[in-house]
Amino acid sequence: MSPLPKFRWRILLSSVFPLFLAAALGAAERAPQTVQLRIGTILASNESEDFDPKLSGMKNQLEVIKYSSYQLIKEESQKVAWRDRAVFEIPGGRSLLVVPQEYRNQRLALKVRLIEGEKPLLDTTVRLRNRGYFLLGGPAHEGGVLILSISASHRSPALPDPSPR
């Protein structure tokens, strides 16, 4: 074999390999199998000045809400498949239904419904970054209000980091 075809093969093979690698990485990026959802239930009130140290990673976000006390009263995580529904029990006879819809443009789309008994209180669709979170607040509870921290992660088996990104 003359040198020229040999080099051509070398160029071809060594160029195709990284492309396959990129395609595999891209496929892994596009099609994560499960989504880890985590719901933190926070009781915000003005009855004390206590700030739960477990919430220190979200202090800046919670300070926006202007209550004097924040306590993490419940934390629950579930792993669900895409478009499967995860149900989280919220204190006060409420439930939070979360359906991870898709992963596109580096964002997870979550369909979220808050219900009280059979009555829907809120429906929303939120797009958040992987391991990102958003807050849902308002329901009254034990002299304060509940704030739900809703986060999602699609790759790491570890729980999402609640610290701001």
Added chain:
Amino acid sequence: MTMDCKSVMEILGAWLDGEIGARESEAIRFHLESCASCRAAKLRLERVEESLSAAVKAQASDVSWPQFWSGVERRIREESERRERLWSWLRPGSYLRRLAWAVPLAVVCLLVILLAEQYFFRWRLGPNLSSVAAVESIDGHGFNLALFGEDETNTTLIWLFLDEEEDEPSAEVPVADTTF
């Protein structure tokens, strides 16, 4: 050709080293025969040269010459190899060989840049990739809502005002949509 003392002293060292032409050498020799002070200077210079020569010889006897020469040969060999490598790199015939590595290298570099951008530098790309969660749709089922988003603290907050609605309950209570 005649020379005075000053001229002789200027070139005496060179004369001793044999670096002077025949005519000048003859003139110096002629001057030295008749000048005692220049002869004395010549004698001093000869002694100095003898002393230096002896010192150099003594030092040179301590040098390991085989090792010295093998070192010199090694350095010459390395230099010629380096030149050979440089020439083989610049030689027109090697362009294809370099191209064989340049193409995949360019592809890998491109991938690294893209992946780095994707995984590490997203936050630099503007508001579309902000850390704040984006609310696509929202329905409070008759309850008042407030939506708050702040880039500075990466906060997205949906606030549901349930108490006010409970004061004036709606006649038609919405029922959970089973298609959710």
